[in-house]
Amino acid sequence: MIQKLIENIKRTGAPVVAGLDPMLGYIPEQITKKAFEEKGETLEGAAEAVWQFNKAIVDEIWDLIPAVKPQIAMYEQFGLPGLEAFKRTVDYCKAKGLVVIGDVKRGDIGSTSLAYAAGHLGRVSVGSKSYCPFDEDFVTVNPYFGIDGVKPFLDVCREENRGIFLLVKTSNPSSGEFQDQLVNGKPLYELVGEKVAEWADTCMEGDYSNVGAVVGATYPEMGKVLRKVMPKCFILVPGYGAQGGKAEDLVHYFNEDGLGAIVNSSRGIIAAYKQEKYQKFGSEHFAQASRAAVEDMIADINGALGR
Amino acid sequence: MIQKLIENIKRTGAPVVAGLDPMLGYIPEQITKKAFEEKGETLEGAAEAVWQFNKAIVDEIWDLIPAVKPQIAMYEQFGLPGLEAFKRTVDYCKAKGLVVIGDVKRGDIGSTSLAYAAGHLGRVSVGSKSYCPFDEDFVTVNPYFGIDGVKPFLDVCREENRGIFLLVKTSNPSSGEFQDQLVNGKPLYELVGEKVAEWADTCMEGDYSNVGAVVGATYPEMGKVLRKVMPKCFILVPGYGAQGGKAEDLVHYFNEDGLGAIVNSSRGIIAAYKQEKYQKFGSEHFAQASRAAVEDMIADINGALGR
Numbered sequence: 001m002i003q004k005l006i007e008n009i010k011r012t013g014a015p016v017v018a019g020l021d022p023m024l025g026y027i028p029e030q031i032t033k034k035a036f037e038e039k040g041e042t043l044e045g046a047a048e049a050v051w052q053f054n055k056a057i058v059d060e061i062w063d064l065i066p067a068v069k070p071q072i073a074m075y076e077q078f079g080l081p082g083l084e085a086f087k088r089t090v091d092y093c094k095a096k097g098l099v100v101i102g103d104v105k106r107g108d109i110g111s112t113s114l115a116y117a118a119g120h121l122g123r124v125s126v127g128s129k130s131y132c133p134f135d136e137d138f139v140t141v142n143p144y145f146g147i148d149g150v151k152p153f154l155d156v157c158r159e160e161n162r163g164i165f166l167l168v169k170t171s172n173p174s175s176g177e178f179q180d181q182l183v184n185g186k187p188l189y190e191l192v193g194e195k196v197a198e199w200a201d202t203c204m205e206g207d208y209s210n211v212g213a214v215v216g217a218t219y220p221e222m223g224k225v226l227r228k229v230m231p232k233c234f235i236l237v238p239g240y241g242a243q244g245g246k247a248e249d250l251v252h253y254f255n256e257d258g259l260g261a262i263v264n265s266s267r268g269i270i271a272a273y274k275q276e277k278y279q280k281f282g283s284e285h286f287a288q289a290s291r292a293a294v295e296d297m298i299a300d301i302n303g304a305l306g307r
Numbered sequence: 308m309i310q311k312l313i314e315n316i317k318r319t320g321a322p323v324v325a326g327l328d329p330m331l332g333y334i335p336e337q338i339t340k341k342a343f344e345e346k347g348e349t350l351e352g353a354a355e356a357v358w359q360f361n362k363a364i365v366d367e368i369w370d371l372i373p374a375v376k377p378q379i380a381m382y383e384q385f386g387l388p389g390l391e392a393f394k395r396t397v398d399y400c401k402a403k404g405l406v407v408i409g410d411v412k413r414g415d416i417g418s419t420s421l422a423y424a425a426g427h428l429g430r431v432s433v434g435s436k437s438y439c440p441f442d443e444d445f446v447t448v449n450p451y452f453g454i455d456g457v458k459p460f461l462d463v464c465r466e467e468n469r470g471i472f473l474l475v476k477t478s479n480p481s482s483g484e485f486q487d488q489l490v491n492g493k494p495l496y497e498l499v500g501e502k503v504a505e506w507a508d509t510c511m512e513g514d515y516s517n518v519g520a521v522v523g524a525t526y527p528e529m530g531k532v533l534r535k536v537m538p539k540c541f542i543l544v545p546g547y548g549a550q551g552g553k554a555e556d557l558v559h560y561f562n563e564d565g566l567g568a569i570v571n572s573s574r575g576i577i578a579a580y581k582q583e584k585y586q587k588f589g590s591e592h593f594a595q596a597s598r599a600a601v602e603d604m605i606a607d608i609n610g611a612l613g614r
Binding site for chain 2: 021023024032036041042043045046071073074076077078079080082083084087105106107108109110112113115116118119120124125126127128129131133134142143144145146147148149167170171172173174175176177178179181182183184188191192195238
């Protein structure tokens with residue numbers, strides 16, 4: 001699956017991913033109003049608004065980008081209807097040829113991780129039939145349980161040609177509380193990175209592994225170190241834009257082949273129309289504002305990369 | 308909410324929780340057959356079998372136990388129909404007066420954790436209305452992000468009188484890979500335990516906190532240390548029975564007041580009829596086998612506690 005992501009990146013010339021993390025507060029009134037008229041001020045109404053918002057944005061930006069990253073929490077908060085909107089979004093984006101990274105951050109002991117891996121990346125058997133319930137291309141995984149919580153995901157990556165991004169250094173301000181603690185003089189995130197590199201070796205597809213890592217844009221010095229620790233891993237980089245990460249900080253997340261990283265922006269893209277810079281579009285043309293924001297983000301990152 | 312759990316424990320005399328983690332392989336043929344006849348060999352059929360299995364067991368054991376812990380992965384693997392069975396199970400158990408611990412192990416950066424906290428323990432606003440989508444009493448939370456990933460859960464615990472159990476030392480064989488790493492001469496799980504104790508102080512309800520911890524039964528020496536590190540936290544103890552944890556090992560997970568821990572068994576209860584010890588019940592009477600297993604577990608643990 002990493003090869004499909006690489007192809008999409010080469011085709012679009014854009015090492016970026018759009019985070020589809022729709023909060024109700026981001027969605028223009030014309031959409032929520034219509035959804036609530038149809039389905040009431042209910043979880044179903046909220047889910048409908050989320051779906052219509054996503055669809056409008058994806059229709060406008062799909063040709064510019066290689067991948068999307070829906071954050072499942074933003075759907076799960078609306079219960080079952082919300083998760084239905086998640087699934088609909090996944091399917092719709094895949095049909096457009098986009099690589100879908102389910103930002104689910106699951107992780108548990110072995111037998112439980114097996115169920116998550118099957119449900120999100122693989123297939124489950126029901127009697128004589130089998131199904132791919134959520135069917136994402138990649139998911140994010142929490143490594144806190146160690147190898148036996150990760151192994152079911154590695155197995156499914158190999159069997160079904162899917163991929164994962166393991167959390168190594170997250171973008172939030174307090175990520176250092178545990179992740180930066182020194183273990184034998186080395187920060188924990190580096191130890192996690194070394195393990196990820198080891199696991200990645202078992203899931204190679206071409207020059208890169210189907211096992212990648214999450215390293216926040218907000219910690220560029222750490223990103224530089226981790227790039228070297230995990231040479232065959234793609235780095236999924238959250239934290240660009242709204243969280244404070246800048247393009248020039250991200251240069252060292254890439255390998256010399258110009259590949260190896262993909263930078264996410266969520267709010268900065270999907271709620272672009274709320275920024276002063278894009279306010280000329282108005283809430284009416286929110287999706288075009290998102291397109292302009294994607295174009296600017298691609299130019300910004302490629303500029304920093306000198307291409 | 309911890310006070311409701313304590314009341315339930317005192318009423319039943321049972322510091323145990325039944326893990327409702329239904330794999331299809333645990334479910335007797337008469338149930339899957341009927342479910343597949345009604346809904347086909349589909350995700351809906353699997354979810355129906357899961358729900359009927361859960362209901363039969365809960366109907367048989369609810370009066371013996373204070374709480375249940377459905378593992379959401381086992382439902383999520385069957386997609387949306389599976390998650391509907393999860394929600395139905397939560398609601399049904401709550402209506403029986405059981406405390407429901409959603410074993411969801413969510414955790415993310417602040418704004419995302421807020422969505423998980425709202426969706427599972429709190430409420431979300433939709434226009435002028437608000438809803439409690441999953442509405443569990445407690446959930447398990449992954450602390451890898453540090454305080455800003457945990458804070459939204461703490462806030463919701465206070466606002467809605469709910470609770471969380473943070474992962475401190477998990478029960479699986481490879482949990483030590485990261486959790487046991489020494490930080491300034493102290494294992495990481497102990498550092499996490501110290502933080503949990505600090506966070507717990509901000510969510511007190513009576514003598515205990517609504518913030519507890521997960522510490523596996525499979526690491527009793529560590530449990531003994533962590534009991535002292537987190538004196539006001541309830542410890543949720545997975546790993547008893549099928550995973551190898553023994554009652555006599557669990558004595559030190561409790562405080563001197565006889566409270567402070569609640570021991571989970573999943574397979575050992577819900578798939579009891581498959582054990583030699585309970586095979587006299589046959590698959591026909593699987594739920595009675597579960598009842599016998601619960602009675603034996605309570606006697607085993609109370610025996611070790613000398614009561």
